[in-house]
Amino acid sequence: MKFDTAYSLSLDDKLSIYDVRDLNFDETTDFDSDKDSFLCPNDECRAAFDTSNALSTFNAKNVNYLRTPHFKNKTSTRHIEGCRYTSSHKTATDENDDEREDNFPSEFVLTRRQYERKTPVVSTEGNVPYDPLKVPSNRSSVSHSPNDSTPDKTSVFAHPVECFVSNIDDKDKLKSMPLKIGDHTASYWTFFKKIEYLQDNKGLIYWGKIKEIKDYTSSFRIDFEKKVWLDKKPYSVNVYLSKKLIENYRKRKAFLEQIKAAVDSERALYCFFYGVTPKLQQVPSKRNPEQTFGVFSANIENLDHLIIREAPGVE
Structure with missing residues (x-):
């Protein structure tokens, strides 16, 4: 199954896949998703395994992507029983889940999210120690949900655009999903206006x-x-x-x-x-x-x- 949010080991925070893409292309930050580890966003599930229990990223570094970016379980990724990110929780719609973005942010924040990298302490074995019980601090100026669900807000423009484009065949859904930008709130269908x-x-x-x-x-x-x-x-x-x-x-x-x-x-x-x-x-x-x-x-x-x-x- 695919999902939008994961825990970044290097940043000690939960990121959306659109945050990861934004960081990958940002020349002012030292970030490479290929060198990071992304773990289950469920705090309890993540605490049950070590940092090798990682997820994969899809279209995290492709400038011109055609299919919706997302995190995905590897064949080796494990989850605790009941975790909603386990592959056993697949639904009928997951067969085509690469083509549709289902995680609609309710607000597009105009101030860009700031990411504060944690300073890793390297052990004598050369590994980065990891406290499995530590919950990400969510230091971001863009407040994200404290649980493991997809953040309600985003500062990455590509996220609401992907929601609109990949769901263009479902007008009722676009008309029912709210979006706030600044002081203006409307449905996705209303907010996206044809140029003419x-x-x-x-x-x-x-x-x-x-x-x-x-x-x-x-x-x-x-x-x-x-x-x-x-x-x-x-x-x-x-x-x-x-x-x-x-x-x-x-x-x-x-x-x-x-x-x-x-x-x-x-x-x-x-x-x-x-x-x-x-x-x-x-x-x-x-x-x-x-x-x-x-x-x-x-x-x-x-x-x-x-x-x-x-x-x-x-x-």
């Missing part, structure tokens, strides 16, 4: 199919396929990613790898973003600078709140 309807409401997660990505070497412009209609006229929509924004981004290498691959990709790609609402602007014409034309445009302010990805079935 961006005038309907501000402060939402806008998304749309990418028509083209303009590569200006050190900056990029993402043009959307759908247009916005205003006063019976169609207007193009785009978002701009500045050189300064990209250069200062903590996951710069991973982002450049992703967007450069997207520029040349022949696959259908979609862009999801939060934090800015494109507004109608008058732009000088290249052919005749004295003339202008209207376009809905915005400068992205936080790359943590923008995702370019495949999203099969959304349209």
